[in-house]
Amino acid sequence: MDRAPGPSVRLRLTLSYAGFLMLAGALLLAAVWLFLLRYVPERALIVPSGTPIRYDVFPVRSNLLRVFAPRAAGVLAFLLVFGLVGGWFLAGRMLAPLTRVTEATRKAANGSLSHRIRLPGRRDEFRELADAFDTMLARLDTHVAEQRRFAANASHELRTPLAISKALLDVARTDPEHDTAELLNRLHAVNARAIDLTEALLLVSRAEQRSFEREGVDLSLLAEEATETLLPLAEKHGISLETSGEFAPTRGSEALLLQLTMNLVHNAIVHNVPGQGRVWVRTAVQPDAVTLTVENTGERLSPELAATLTEPFRRGTERVHTDHAGAGLGLAIVQTIAHAHDGALTLTPRPSGGLRITVELPVSGAG
Numbered sequence: 001m002d003r004a005p006g007p008s009v010r011l012r013l014t015l016s017y018a019g020f021l022m023l024a025g026a027l028l029l030a031a032v033w034l035f036l037l038r039y040v041p042e043r044a045l046i047v048p049s050g051t052p053i054r055y056d057v058f059p060v061r062s063n064l065l066r067v068f069a070p071r072a073a074g075v076l077a078f079l080l081v082f083g084l085v086g087g088w089f090l091a092g093r094m095l096a097p098l099t100r101v102t103e104a105t106r107k108a109a110n111g112s113l114s115h116r117i118r119l120p121g122r123r124d125e126f127r128e129l130a131d132a133f134d135t136m137l138a139r140l141d142t143h144v145a146e147q148r149r150f151a152a153n154a155s156h157e158l159r160t161p162l163a164i165s166k167a168l169l170d171v172a173r174t175d176p177e178h179d180t181a182e183l184l185n186r187l188h189a190v191n192a193r194a195i196d197l198t199e200a201l202l203l204v205s206r207a208e209q210r211s212f213e214r215e216g217v218d219l220s221l222l223a224e225e226a227t228e229t230l231l232p233l234a235e236k237h238g239i240s241l242e243t244s245g246e247f248a249p250t251r252g253s254e255a256l257l258l259q260l261t262m263n264l265v266h267n268a269i270v271h272n273v274p275g276q277g278r279v280w281v282r283t284a285v286q287p288d289a290v291t292l293t294v295e296n297t298g299e300r301l302s303p304e305l306a307a308t309l310t311e312p313f314r315r316g317t318e319r320v321h322t323d324h325a326g327a328g329l330g331l332a333i334v335q336t337i338a339h340a341h342d343g344a345l346t347l348t349p350r351p352s353g354g355l356r357i358t359v360e361l362p363v364s365g366a367g
Contacts, residue, residue: 009091009095009098010088010091010092010095013087013090013091013094013095014083014084014087014088014091015084015087016087017083017086017087017090017091018079018080018083018084018087019083020083021079021080021082021083021087022076022079022080022083025075025076025079026076029072029075029076033068097119097126097127097129097130098126100117100119100130101117101119101126101129101130101133104116104117104133104137105133108137108140113137113140113141113144114141115137116134116137116138117130117133117134118130118134119131158194158197158198161190161191161193161194161197162194164186164190165187165190165191168183168186168187168190169187171183197329200329200333201329203256203259203333204329204332204333204336207256207333207336207337207340208336208340210340212252212253212255212256212340213253214251214252214253215251215252215253215254216249216250216251216364217249217250217251217252217253217254217257217364218247218248218249219245219248219249219250219257219261219283219290219292219361220245220246220247220248220283222254222257222258222261222292223243223245223261223265223281223282223283223292224243225258225261226258226261226262226264226265226281227241227243227265227281229262230262230265230266230269233266233269233270234269234279237269237270237272237274237275237277238274238275238276238277239269239272239277239278239279239296240277240278240279241265241269241279241281242278242279242280242281243281243282244280244281244282244283245281245282245283245284246283246284246285247285248283248284248285248290248291248292248363249285249290249363249364250290250341250361250362250363250364251341251362251364252340252341252361253341256337256340256341257337257341257361259333259337260292260333260334260337260338260359261281261292261294263330263331263333263334264281264292264294264334264357264359265279265281265294266330267294267330267331267357268294268295268296268355268357269296271296271298271355272296272297272298272354273297273298273353276297277296277297277298278296278297279294279295279296279297280293280294280295280296281293281294282295285363286360286363287363288362288363289343289360289361289362289363290360290361290362290363290364291358291359291360291361292358292359292361293356293357293358293359294356294357295350295354295355295356295357296354296355297350297352297353297354298353298354298355299353299354300349300350300351300352300353301349301353301354301355302349303349305349306347306348306349306355307347309331309347309355310331310332310334310335310345310347311332331345331347331357334357334359338359338360338361341361341362342361342362343359343360343361343362344359344360345357345358345359346358346359346360
């Protein structure tokens with residue numbers, strides 16, 4: 001924004017210091033005049049005859065005023081100079097932290113998000129501002145790095161099905177006798193995967209922008225709907241589903257929260273022990289939050305590996321090798337939707353194998 005140049009804050013503070021100092025000096029001199037000089041007689045004291053003469057000096061108000069006025073003016077002039085010089089120095093010392101914040105802001109505006117202020121000293125308003133700015137820069141730097149990594153991964157993932165489609169078409173062009181039905185089936189599968197990936201990317205973008213209306217939602221009903229929808233998939237893999245819990249009211253997008261629940265249950269089914277696995281879906285209410293917990297059996301996971309499963313395009317191939325070729329965005333979408341609803345996502349490996357995933361969301365009506 002273009003603004004007309006104006007006086008600096010340091011100059012304004014300096015003038016304020018000098019002005020208040022002169023005002024205090026003027027009030028002090030006025031007090032001296034009002035409360036002291038008012039008792040000095042205006043005329044010379046006449047001593048009646050016969051009165052014993054004392055050699056005391058009796059000042060006259062007019063004489064004192066002639067002597068007092070120039071010196072008072074000199075005092076005010078000194079206070080003016082002292083206030084300007086001292087105020088300029090003090091204002092510079094006081095605004096030095098703000099100068100560092102301004103320099104860091106300019107660097108951040110030019111794209112340098114790695115710079116930190118790290119203002120030393122005890123806590124005060126300026127240091128709280130600097131610490132808050134450093135925290136904002138750290139989060140922004142992390143977010144930008146995640147976005148760049150996400151964009152690079154998305155480009156790679158979208159390029160893969162396109163490259164496969166091109167290769168299939170090239171083979172069909174050079175080999176006219178190639179099985180057309182097989183080619184169409186493979187192209188259909190590749191295009192379906194590309195469409196699923198694109199829809200997942202759009203869903204992540206929508207959740208991150210929080211471009212949805214909030215309404216009352218019962219997580220227990222969403223859990224029942226998700227398990228009923230995915231029951232055929234669980235039966236196909238030989239996985240038993242168990243749903244339990246109580247009324248869990250929260251506020252948000254019913255479609256996004258249903259997608260969150262579907263992703264969690266689907267992930268628990270496909271990354272499980274085939275033929276004998278189990279999945280537990282539970283909802284609960286706490287004083288200030290509602291929880292949705294999805295737990296499954298499976299291979300044992302390390303806490304380090306579990307912490308990386310919410311990264312985009314992380315398919316969890318280290319856990320269970322299945323024929324499921326997902327886009328690697330399931331838990332990333334869950335985390336994005338949870339954060340968009342002011343919630344939290346926690347992944348905890350089960351000691352006996354598998355994973356426990358808990359989503360905490362604000363309870364409906366909580367402040």
